[in-house]
Amino acid sequence: METQNIDNKRIAKNTIFLYIRMLFVLIVTLYTTRIVLNELGIEDYGIYNIVCGFVALFGFLNTSLSQAIQRFYNYELGKGDREAVSKVFNTSIVIQLLLIFLLLIIIELIGYYWFSSKLVVPDNRRDAAWIVFQFSIVSMFVNILSTPYSAMILSFERMNYYALVSITDAVLKLLVAISLSYVTFDKLIYYGSLLLMTSILNLFMYSVYCHKKFSFRINFQFDKQLLRPMFEFSGWNIFGSFASIIKTQGTNILLNSFFGVVVNASSGIAAQISSAIQHFSLNIVLAFRPQLITAYSQGNIHRVQKMMFTMSKIGFMLVFMLSIPVILEIDYILELWLGGVVPVYAPLFSKLTIAAMIIGVFNTPITQVIQATGKIKLYQIVTSIVMCSILPVSWILFKIGYNSSVIYWVTIIITAINQIFSLRILHNKFLFSYKIYIKKIIIPCLLLFIASPILPSILSKCVETSIYRLIVVCISSCISVIVLGYFILLDKYEKGLVKGYILNKFCNK
Numbered sequence: 411m412e413t414q415n416i417d418n419k420r421i422a423k424n425t426i427f428l429y430i431r432m433l434f435v436l437i438v439t440l441y442t443t444r445i446v447l448n449e450l451g452i453e454d455y456g457i458y459n460i461v462c463g464f465v466a467l468f469g470f471l472n473t474s475l476s477q478a479i480q481r482f483y484n485y486e487l488g489k490g491d492r493e494a495v496s497k498v499f500n501t502s503i504v505i506q507l508l509l510i511f512l513l514l515i516i517i518e519l520i521g522y523y524w525f526s527s528k529l530v531v532p533d534n535r536r537d538a539a540w541i542v543f544q545f546s547i548v549s550m551f552v553n554i555l556s557t558p559y560s561a562m563i564l565s566f567e568r569m570n571y572y573a574l575v576s577i578t579d580a581v582l583k584l585l586v587a588i589s590l591s592y593v594t595f596d597k598l599i600y601y602g603s604l605l606l607m608t609s610i611l612n613l614f615m616y617s618v619y620c621h622k623k624f625s626f627r628i629n630f631q632f633d634k635q636l637l638r639p640m641f642e643f644s645g646w647n648i649f650g651s652f653a654s655i656i657k658t659q660g661t662n663i664l665l666n667s668f669f670g671v672v673v674n675a676s677s678g679i680a681a682q683i684s685s686a687i688q689h690f691s692l693n694i695v696l697a698f699r700p701q702l703i704t705a706y707s708q709g710n711i712h713r714v715q716k717m718m719f720t721m722s723k724i725g726f727m728l729v730f731m732l733s734i735p736v737i738l739e740i741d742y743i744l745e746l747w748l749g750g751v752v753p754v755y756a757p758l759f760s761k762l763t764i765a766a767m768i769i770g771v772f773n774t775p776i777t778q779v780i781q782a783t784g785k786i787k788l789y790q791i792v793t794s795i796v797m798c799s800i801l802p803v804s805w806i807l808f809k810i811g812y813n814s815s816v817i818y819w820v821t822i823i824i825t826a827i828n829q830i831f832s833l834r835i836l837h838n839k840f841l842f843s844y845k846i847y848i849k850k851i852i853i854p855c856l857l858l859f860i861a862s863p864i865l866p867s868i869l870s871k872c873v874e875t876s877i878y879r880l881i882v883v884c885i886s887s888c889i890s891v892i893v894l895g896y897f898i899l900l901d902k903y904e905k906g907l908v909k910g911y912i913l914n915k916f917c918n919k
Contacts (some may be wrong), residue, residue: 431573436686437691438580441684442587442745446601447675449590452753454598454676456671457531457539463662464524465546468517475505476557477651478643481781482636484564484703494636496581501559501629501636510551517547530670535598542602552609559616562624567700575615582608621689639784646790660801661817668808673755678859679744680759684767687732699778714779717839719850721775723899726855729771731891733764734863735884738870742880755814769825772851781841789835796828854899861898862890 423765447455479502486494521543531539563572586604593600662681665673698721705713736743744752780789803824804817837844866887873879896905 420636431576434577435580435821436689438584439682440747442584443679443796445463445584445587445590447679447748447751450601450897451586452526452675452751453532453671454535454538455678456675457535458542458601458663458667459597460529460531460671460674462544462546464521465517465543465550465680466844468513468550468876475502475509475640475647476561477781478640479558479734480561480699481703481784483561485707485784487565487700487704488628491863498640499562499635501640502561505640506554506557510554513551513554514547521547528667529868530666538596538598541599545599545602545606545814549609552606552613555791556609556613556616559613562675563616565580565700566624568619568623569697571619575612577611578615582611607810614875615840619662638705643786646787648790652665654797661804661821664801664804664808664817665814668816672753673814676753676755679748679753679756680763683736683760684763686766687736687764688771689731703782706779711840714782718775720780720849720904721916722772722851723855723895723904725771725774726768727858727895727899729768730859730862731888734766734866734887734891735880737761738863739880740882742875746877748775758815762815762822764821766818766825768824769829772831773825775833775834779898780836785839787838789832791866792831792835793828796824796831800824850901858891858894858898862887862894865890 450458479498483495486498525536525540525543529536529539546753547780560572561576573898581607586601586608589604590597590601662674662677702714702717705717716828744760777789780786782792798822800817803818807816808814808819817858833844833847866883870879870883873882
């Protein structure tokens with residue numbers, strides 16, 4: 411029990427680091443986007459969004475390997491085998507280099523065909539789009555090389571340094587955006603090249619820290635016995651990562667084919683808003699995942715289930731707490747954020763994207779538990795087929811005349827269907843009860859969903875549109891969700907942890 415209390419405190423501390431990082435990065439990123447949109451203009455911003463989105467489509471391969479690397483790091487750390495961790499590190503380096511070589515061939519070939527016959531951009535911006543496309547490819551390769559290092563930092567729970575790198579990255583991107591106003595040549599090309607430089611700096615910061623703190627050295631040797639399970643795990647994981655990409659970047663390509671770059675600009679704004687909110691729930695995953703995998707490797711199934719339930723509750727609270735003011739004040743937020751240059755469909759797309767995200771937040775803890783078991787084949791096949799159906803269904807609806815927003819309604823429906831399938835698969839692979847899940851997670855979250863927006867909604871109607879109203883709605887949303895969440899969502903044990911943490915921090919000094 412004492413060990414678990416220490417682990418819980420470490421989770422709390424890591425969560426604080428990650429949320430300080432997230433708040434700072436969120437504020438800086440939102441302001442950066444405003445500057446970039448104003449400096450590039452809607453047309454060039456849409457081009458940048460669609461081109462980088464196309465490259466990001468292929469990033470699902472790296473995402474799959476990243477999850478596999480961290481899973482194997484933590485599994486070996488749970489068994490106390492540091493030599494095995496070193497083998498995972500060197501094997502992952504070799505795998506990432508092979509991945510870069512493979513992607514270089516695939517992306518260049520497919521990208522040339524896409525630029526030649528499918529991409530809808532003005533003729534006078536096609537050369538600039540091609541150059542930014544190349545910058546994006548190299549940037550992705552740099553990020554791939556960073557993965558073994560960033561995964562190691564997360565596995566050893568050095569969240570303070572991970573937060574530092576993220577904050578540095580956000581500040582550099584802000585400086586790049588500010589410098590756009592002083593550029594006399596093509597701003598789109600300049601912006602793409604400087605973002606590549608920030609990716610290279612991130613790799614440098616991650617690699618130097620890992621070599622210094624963990625004493626792992628690259629020897630370009632790999633363990634053949636380890637290579638197969640890592641490839642098998644990441645291979646099935648590709649299905650899930652590809653489905654996630656479809657929800658974001660695949661949407662951009664389909665919208666571009668039917669409606670052009672102006673709609674892509676609206677989609678890009680909506681994606682940034684939902685991504686910023688969703689990262690608050692993903693921070694919970696980063697804080698919990700190392701210990702969840704370690705607990706599973708040690709056979710502590712009770713703790714794994716307890717952590718999954720806690721992740722579900724806190725993840726929903728954080729996402730919903732931020733979603734309420736954004737939905738209520740979306741028009742004013744976009745006007746304030748973008749300085750009057752608001753793409754026409756951005757408010758509607760943002761609301762619909764957030765709705766799908768609120769439903770999908772319950773799937774994240776389930777995915778983490780299944781990842782910890784290593785038995786991901788059936789889960790990834792089924793859920794990937796379900797999520798991949800978003801594109802063909804939307805394509806059919808576009809063909810028969812529906813407008814651009816229909817793809818977001820399709821995403822909401824399919825996300826809900828995917829949750830049902832995920833629960834069913836988890837029930838078959840893990841000690842898990844539908845009845846307990848519904849009683850402890852679904853019903854309390856539904857009650858919170860109904861009750862917590864009441865006060866912010868009333869205040870939003872009673873006060874005229876202004877920065878003052880936005881602040882009031884944000885504060886009332888936080889108070890409503892935190893207070894009601896404490897009484898509605900948390901069980902007796904979790905309330906005790908909260909009370910103990912507060913007393914330890916503020917009453918024992």
